Amino acid sequence: MTIRMTSNMMSSTLLGNLNRNLYNMDNLEQQISSGRKINKPSDDPVGVTYALRYRSQLAGNEQFQRATDTAQSWLDETDSQMGSAGDVMTRLKELMVQSSTGTYSDTDMQAAANEVEQLKKQLVDIGNSKFGGKFIFNGQAYGDMPYPVAAGTDYSQVETDNTAVKYVIGENIQFQINTTGNEFFGMKGDSDNVFAAMDRVVAAMKSGDQSAITAEMSGVESRTNKMLAARSEVGARTNRVELVNSRLLDQEQNTTTLLSKTEDLDVAEALIKATSAQTVYEAALKSSANIMNSSLIDFMR
Structure with a gap:
């Protein structure tokens, strides 16, 4: 036809x-003109689905990277303050050894006692350290000062908040970033509570009791070791955060490459x-x- x-x-x-x-x-x-293969969904419906998925992954990755950056900064600040506390403990032990040898006069003992009191104030300042407006040694109660600076405060009786501060640094990964004051300086009633030990050392120095000073050495050494252990844990946490951050950067690069292949x-x-x-x-x-x-x-x- x-x-x-x-x-x-x-x-x-x-x-x-x-x-x-x-x-x-x-x-x-x-x-x-746009530099993109996909300018509207009808250009490539399947490609748009993948592109949206990749963009969602990149947005989540960016949030995790911000969390790891903040966590690492918090840990770095904690490590710095713990290092300062370690210097205080080193000086405290030096004063205790020197004052327990019998070579100090009463005036020297009083001077040593005064310095120990200043070292105690320095530890209080360290215990009240802040990062980003948050007290790093007071658990989830980071908005409250853990060691009040009011006159006459008995710091050996102070208890900090013990709850963990956790950041979400990955898919289903919650990571504790804080160390509590109770863990680092000692809990109320602990024989090696650093503030209680320093109070006893000051009293012994002021009374010239050398044997009492010597007796406190074991408690100070015990607390120093616990401080070092806490600092080591902070170092381990820092290493893990760095590893997680490195993995997030790799994921970002891979996802960006896939998105580029889909859209660019x-x-x-x-x-x-x-x-x-x-x-x-x-x-x-x-x-x-x-x-x-x-x-x-x-x-x-």
Whole structure:
């Protein structure tokens, strides 16, 4: 069966082909100007799904990286303050050894007692250290000062908050970043509570009781070892945070690469396609003009 081709049908077909070529050329020009293969969901529905997934992963990764950065800064501050506390304990032991040898006069003993009192105040200041406006040795009650500086406070009876401060640093990973004052300086009633031990040392120095000073050495040494153990744990936590942060950076790089492969345009390839599309469109225009200009009079000549 022969199909009769009319001039109207030819015109419609030519216009349809021209519009399709023009659409392809316009789509390529949009990709080149934006630098992206996907500018709207209809460009690549499957690619859009992957791109949204990758962007969601990158957003979550960014939050985890902020958490690890904050956690590492908190741990670094804790380690710094613990180091200062270790210096205080070293000086305390030096004074105790010197004052227990029998070579100190009463005046020297009083001077040593005064220095120990100042060392105690320094430990109180360390116990009230803050990071980002939060007291680092007071658990989840980080908005409250753990060791009040009011005159006459018996710091050996002070108890800090013992709850853990945890940061979410990864998918289903909660990580404790804090060390409590009770753990580091000693709990109320502990024989080696650093503030109680220093009070006893001051009293012994003021009374000139050398044997009492010597008797306190074991408690001070015990507390120093516990402080060192707490600092070692902070170091271990810092190492883990650094490892997690390194893994997050690797994940970010990998996900960014996948997103780039999904969305980003190969400009060189697109330019070749755009040039080809323009050539096809111009050829279609030229051939259409030649065909549509033909009439019955042209065939009768």
